Structures are given as structure tokens and as C-alpha cells.
Amino acid sequence: MVLTETAPEALPKRRSRWPLFVCLALLAFVVASVLIFKIPEGRNDERLIRLQERVSRLSLPPQTEPDQRAQASMVGLLSGNSNHCDYLVHLALVTKLPDAEIARYFQSVTVEGVEGREISGTVYVNPSGSWRGDGYKGVIVEFFDGGHEAGFDLRCH
Template identity: 70%
Template sequence: MVLTEAAPEALPKQRSRWPFYVCLTLLVCVVANVLVFKVPEWRNDEKLARLVERVSMFPLPPDTEPADLSVQGTVGIQSGNGNHCDYLVRRSLLTKLPDAEIARYYESAAIEGLEGRPLSGTVYVNPSGSWRDGFKGVIVEFFDGPHEPGFDMRCH
């Protein structure tokens, strides 16, 4: 057997593997971030969507119409100082009803909350006067909280 020495340029070059490991590490970090932080946000958004749907399906009182077709919902810390999730659903309406009557209608509402407890609405009347044809603007809010936040960063 004869051993020969090969020239260094004739030897095959080994590829560096560090770019592969850097990319793999970044991918693992992104997937971990989605699993730990985004999935709880998506779950809370789904709960909020169901609550918004229940508020939207609640019948309007007589002489009342929506001022805005969309119903607004928010997840996060709405009251208190942290480490819990609150859900707030807001609906903007136009009504001819007296202030006390519209307030009584929504205070007696029994919309099912996230954990089955009935929610009543709080009515805020626009103090700036009437809109058109005797209608005045009101905002009705339904608040449900506090709930366990999980890893939803909006609730910490």
C-alpha cells in the first residue's frame, strides 16, 4: 500500500453547518412564540367573538335602531390592576325612548356571559342632544370579567 499526500486544494471542502443551526434555532423560537403566546390570544378572541354574536342577536327595544352596524369588542384589562382578562362589548344605537326606559331595558337584559352567568348592559346617553327626527345616540356596554388570563399578554 502506497500512501500519497494530496494537495490541499484537491481535498473536498466541508460545508459549515452553522447557518443551518441558526435557521433551525430561529424557526424553533418562532414556533414556540406562536404556541405559547398567540394560541391563548386566539382562544380569547374566539370567546369574545361568541359574546359579540350574542349581543348582536339580542333584540333592539322599540323605536331603536343601530347607529353603527358593527358591534365592538375588546379583550384585555378593562378594570383593576392586572393578571386577568376582561371582555367588553359595545353597541352604538339611536333611540327615541326616554333615558330611563332604554336604561331599564338593557339593565334587565340577560345575555349569557362567557361562563354562563347573565350579563346586563350599561347605557350611556349622548348628552349633546338629538340627532335626526327625535333620535338620540346611546352606547350600550356589556362587561364580563375577570377571567383567567392564561398566557394572553393583553391581560397581564
Template identity: 75%
Template sequence: MVAHTVVFRVPQWRNDENLARLSERVRMVPLPPRTEHDLRAEAREVRLLEGNGNHCDYLVHLALVTKLPDAEIARYYEFVTVEGVDGAKLSGTVYVNPSGSWREGFKGVIVEFFDGGHEAGFDLRCH
């Protein structure tokens, strides 16, 4: 049982910690004006998200509601960078919900920070 924990769980814990740190750096980015967090829809994950295996991808999914025009919110996150898992600079990709939001006068926005292609080790989520 100890060998199983060392071989398989420790790499998962390490990758979970990397994801938590990346998520924290994303959450520290100041929001643009007239924009708020929508905590109901935020997510983060580490696993194989693209490609054919043997690497870990990290994704932080920031959910927002905003009154800004689409182009303005996209431009804001185009120039924002956060430090990725291994120090590379990441910028956000913006997706605007065309059908608005649950709040009157706001529109829903998703900003994704993706950092892919990292060593998987024995983290089975990444194979």
C-alpha cells in the same frame, strides 16, 4: 416560529373567539321599541381593561339611537341578561348622549356589556 404561534397566538385566537361569541349573544338581544342600531359606533375588545393585570376583560359596546325616554331605555337593559364568557349572566350598562344624535328626533345611546377577570394564559393583551 411554530413555538411562538402555539404559545402566544393560540391563546389570542381563543380569546378572540370568546369575544366573538359574546358579541353575537349581545347582538341577538331584541331592541326596545323605537330603537335602532348605530353600526358606525359599535365596538368590541378583549384586553386588560381594569385592575392590574394577568387577566382578560371582555367588552361589547352596543351603539343605538332611540326615541325612548332615558329612564325607559335604562330600565329595559337593566333587566336584559346575556350569557358571559364563562356562563355568568351579564346585564348592560346604559350611557345616554345628552346632546342628542346625528338623526333628528333620536338620541344616541351606548349599552356596554362587560365581563372581566378571566384567565389570560399567554395572551399578551391581558398582561
């Protein structure tokens, strides 16, 4: 066997693998972030949607109609300053009922909250009337369910 010396230029160049490892690490970080943070957000969004559906199925008192232009719902840290999730659903209505009667109605009606606890609505009456006129006034009924486990949902911290 004869050993020969080969010039370094003739040897095949070995490619560096560090860019591959960096790309794999970044991909792992993105996947882990999605799993850790987006899945809890999706779970809380689903809870909010179910609460909103229960509120929308409520029967309305007489002379009261929904105002679809002002419906809203949200999840996050809405009250206090600690580590918990709050759920809020706004039900916008127009009504001809007196303020006390509409408030009494929604305080007596309960909806199953996020974790099964019964919650009732808080009524806010627009003192300037409604866009509709004809003796109607705008009313917002808030259904608030707060103090639930936040998990890794960043909106609740």
C-alpha cells in the same frame, strides 16, 4: 499499500453546518412563539365573537334602532392592573325612549357571558342627541365581562 501525501488544497472542503443549525433554531423559536402566544389570542378572540353575537341577537325596545357606525368590541386588560382578561362589547343605538326607560330595559336584560355567567348592560346616553335628529338620541350599551383567566394572551397582562 502505499501512502501518499495529498496537498491540503486538493482535499475537499468541509462545509460548516452552523448556519443550518441557526436557521433551524430560529424556525423553532418562531413556531414556539406562535403556538404559545397566538393560539391563546385566537381562543380569546373567539370568545369575544361569541359574546358579540349574543349581544347582537338581543331584541331592542320600541322606538330603538341599531347604529351600525359605532359598534365595537375588545378583549384585553380593560380594568384593574392584574393578570386577567376582560371582554367588552359596545352596542350603539339610537332611541326616542326616555333615559330612565332605556337604562331600565338594558339592566333587566341579561346575556350569557364568556364563561356562562349572566351579565347585563350599562347604558350611556349622549346628552347632545343623535346624528339622526327627529327626537332620537344616541345610546351606547356596554356589556362587560371581566376577570377571566389570561393564559398566555399578552393583551391581558
